[in-house]
Amino acid sequence: MAVxxxxxxxxxxxxSKGLHVPLHPLEIxxxxxxxxxxxxxxxxNVWIASKENAGRLTETDFVTDWTFLNRKKDVSExxxxxxxxxxxELFPFLCVFLILGKLVEWKYYRxxxxxxxxxxxxxxxxxxxxxxxxxxxxxxxxxxxxCSSLKEKRKExxxxxxTNKGPMQFGLIDLLCYTSYLPLCFSGPLITxxxxxxxxxxxxxxxxxxxxxxxxxxxxxxxFWALFxxxxxxxxxxxxxxxxxxxxxxLSQWTLVGIGYCQGQFFMVRYIIMWGVxxxxxxxxxxxxxxxxxxxxxxxxxxxxxxxxxxxxxxFMKRYIYVPAGGSRNGSFLQLYASAVSFVYIFFWHxxxxxxxxxxxxxxxxxxxxxxxxxxxxxxxxxxxxxKKMSPQNVRRFHALSALPTLLASxxxxxxxxxxxxxxTIFLNRLIIEASYSTLLILIVCLYTSxxxxxxxxxxxxxxxxxxxxxxxxxxxxxxxxxxKAHGS
Numbered sequence: 001m002a003v004x005x006x007x008x009x010x011x012x013x014x015x016s017k018g019l020h021v022p023l024h025p026l027e028i029x030x031x032x033x034x035x036x037x038x039x040x041x042x043x044x045n046v047w048i049a050s051k052e053n054a055g056r057l058t059e060t061d062f063v064t065d066w067t068f069l070n071r072k073k074d075v076s077e078x079x080x081x082x083x084x085x086x087x088x089e090l091f092p093f094l095c096v097f098l099i100l101g102k103l104v105e106w107k108y109y110r111x112x113x114x115x116x117x118x119x120x121x122x123x124x125x126x127x128x129x130x131x132x133x134x135x136x137x138x139x140x141x142x143x144x145x146x147c148s149s150l151k152e153k154r155k156e157x158x159x160x161x162x163t164n165k166g167p168m169q170f171g172l173i174d175l176l177c178y179t180s181y182l183p184l185c186f187s188g189p190l191i192t193x194x195x196x197x198x199x200x201x202x203x204x205x206x207x208x209x210x211x212x213x214x215x216x217x218x219x220x221x222x223x224f225w226a227l228f229x230x231x232x233x234x235x236x237x238x239x240x241x242x243x244x245x246x247x248x249x250x251l252s253q254w255t256l257v258g259i260g261y262c263q264g265q266f267f268m269v270r271y272i273i274m275w276g277v278x279x280x281x282x283x284x285x286x287x288x289x290x291x292x293x294x295x296x297x298x299x300x301x302x303x304x305x306x307x308x309x310x311x312x313x314x315x316f317m318k319r320y321i322y323v324p325a326g327g328s329r330n331g332s333f334l335q336l337y338a339s340a341v342s343f344v345y346i347f348f349w350h351x352x353x354x355x356x357x358x359x360x361x362x363x364x365x366x367x368x369x370x371x372x373x374x375x376x377x378x379x380x381x382x383x384x385x386x387x388k389k390m391s392p393q394n395v396r397r398f399h400a401l402s403a404l405p406t407l408l409a410s411x412x413x414x415x416x417x418x419x420x421x422x423x424x425t426i427f428l429n430r431l432i433i434e435a436s437y438s439t440l441l442i443l444i445v446c447l448y449t450s451x452x453x454x455x456x457x458x459x460x461x462x463x464x465x466x467x468x469x470x471x472x473x474x475x476x477x478x479x480x481x482x483x484x485k486a487h488g489s
Contacts, residue, residue: 009378010483016374017070018301018458020396022477028456031449038446042258043236049255050237053247057166061240065230074233076240080270083187086127087277090125094281131186133349137316138179141193144320146170169197181280183488189290190312192319199287215284222276229269238262240456242419245426253430253439260411260427264420268293268309290315299402300454302366302410317342318333332375343367362413366406373402400451407447408432 014020021029054062054072061076066478074083178196179185191199205211238259241247249258272292279289290311299305307314325341326334347360376382386395412432416424431443460476467479 001401006384011387011392012377012383013482015395015399016377018102018455019462019481020399020455020459021392021481022459022479023396023452023456025477028452028477031452034449035453038449039261042254042261044258045252045255046236046238046241046258046262049251050235053241054237056247057237057240057244057248061237061243066234069231069234071234073230074237074240076237076243077270078235083274084126086186090186103238111132127186134186134190135179136349137190137195137313139175140320141316142170142175142178145193161430165472181282183278183285184287184289187278188276188312189279189292189310190316191287191289192315194319195315195455196287204286204287215280218276218280218283222273222280225269225276226273229266229273232266241386245422248423248426253435256357256427256430257443260415264296264414267418268296271310288295298454298457300369300400300407300451302363302406303370304415305410306363306367308353317345321345322479329477332372333369339368339371340364355416355424358421358424359413359417362409362416366413370407396452396455400448400455403451404444404447407451408443 013368027078046111058076060075062072063075065073155333174197174489178193181196184191228445241251242259248259249475250480251259275289275292281294282289293310294304294308296305296309299308306317321342325338327338328335343360343364346363349357350356352362390398412428415427419427433441456477459479459481460471460473462481463479465474466482
């Protein structure tokens with residue numbers, strides 16, 4: 001195979017990371033306008049459908065909450081309602097935990113406050129399963145880290161070097177501290193044991209005005225999203241609409257698109273709130289839980305959805321399943337095998353139902369296609385096209401078009417995941433199989449513009465992390481990638 005020159009290799013490496021040259025501001029502006037207009041129209045359709053079909057929906061799906069809005073609130077999303085009720089019962093115990101923890105922390109070793117008694121309150125079956133699932137992940141992480149540590153010790157012959165490495169502790173108290181740490185115990189996010197142990201023993205930051213302000217902003221941010229989420233549920237009944245087959249079959253195609261969009265956005269917001277509350281409390285103990293979900297509107301590759309939505313679960317899968325099964329550095333076959341094993345575990349862990357099988361199978365196919373497509377970028381024949389035959393702007397446009405099929409497939413997979421087999425099949429038939437050419441064309445145009453905006457946001461993240469934390473999105477739109485000078489348009 002021919003060896004790529006340094007300039008071509010650098011450019012293709014950027015492309016493989018989703019980094020491309022800037023486009024003309026008018027072109028980016030048109031993409032933003034089309035996307036914003038489409039989102040407005042499909043959400044308007046959901047709002048209208050919510051009003052028109054309120055009488056056809058199940059009465060128990062609604063409660064009177066904020067009376068000044070003169071609208072009932074959709075409470076058919078059981079996970080969110082259960083979590084709210086459970087958190088309200090758990091909140092006093094969290095307050096006691098934090099107060100006692102800070103008092104003990106003044107004089108005693110930090111680990112002593114990591115094992116409080118769990119509140120003896122009645123919880124619903126759903127949350128029992130959720131807690132057991134999270135506990136399963138933590139037990140697995142603890143046990144695999146212990147096995148790995150014992151294996152390393154057998155290889156080690158120099159006792160001094162063992163001491164210098166500071167081996168992990170794997171006693172019963174360590175296990176209980178890790179699995180029963182109250183703020184993260186019930187909803188996550190997940191921290192693998194190696195990170196948990198490092199954070200417990202890390203240097204502690206003293207209290208200061210800047211730290212108090214940082215924590216306050218974190219709680220205010222979560223509070224804002226909780227209020228906003230509650231407000232939206234009074235006007236948009238996308239969850240309840242999706243539970244009624246006769247209603248959802250009667251809705252227009254663009255209303256279905258709106259329901260799918262709203263479900264995705266507020267699935268993300270729900271976990272921003274759930275994980276955000278737990279993370280903010282854990283940060284008071286100077287833990288650093290995984291960051292919350294990245295906005296799914298900025299993600300157009302499904303492999304990145306796994307990487308940036310549930311970052312804790314992704315770290316777990318990568319460390320204990322994907323890399324041991326082969327990873328990405330041992331050839332394409334082992335990479336596909338490792339990916340398949342990972343998704344089999346995901347299927348098992350989430351519940352092994354038929355719609356979850358469809359979801360995980362589509363996930364595996366989409367992620368595998370994206371991975372293999374990324375490797376083809378480095379083929380000399382194609383590299384010559386990307387770097388010499390096409391302008392960088394056209395390469396970006398072509399790659400956005402290439403991402404359309406997998407993005408569409410990933411959307412269908414999410415519909416199955418959130419709504420079950422019957423409703424997921426309705427989405428598939430109405431939006432893809434039975435859709436008119438005009439509907440498909442409009443859908444493709446809207447998805448293409450969202451991909452371009454995702455590419456632009458990727459550039460913004462790159463410049464923000466690598467060059468200037470204070471840069472804004474408009475400034476990044478005009479910046480060139482280091483060592484990459486665009487030519488022609």
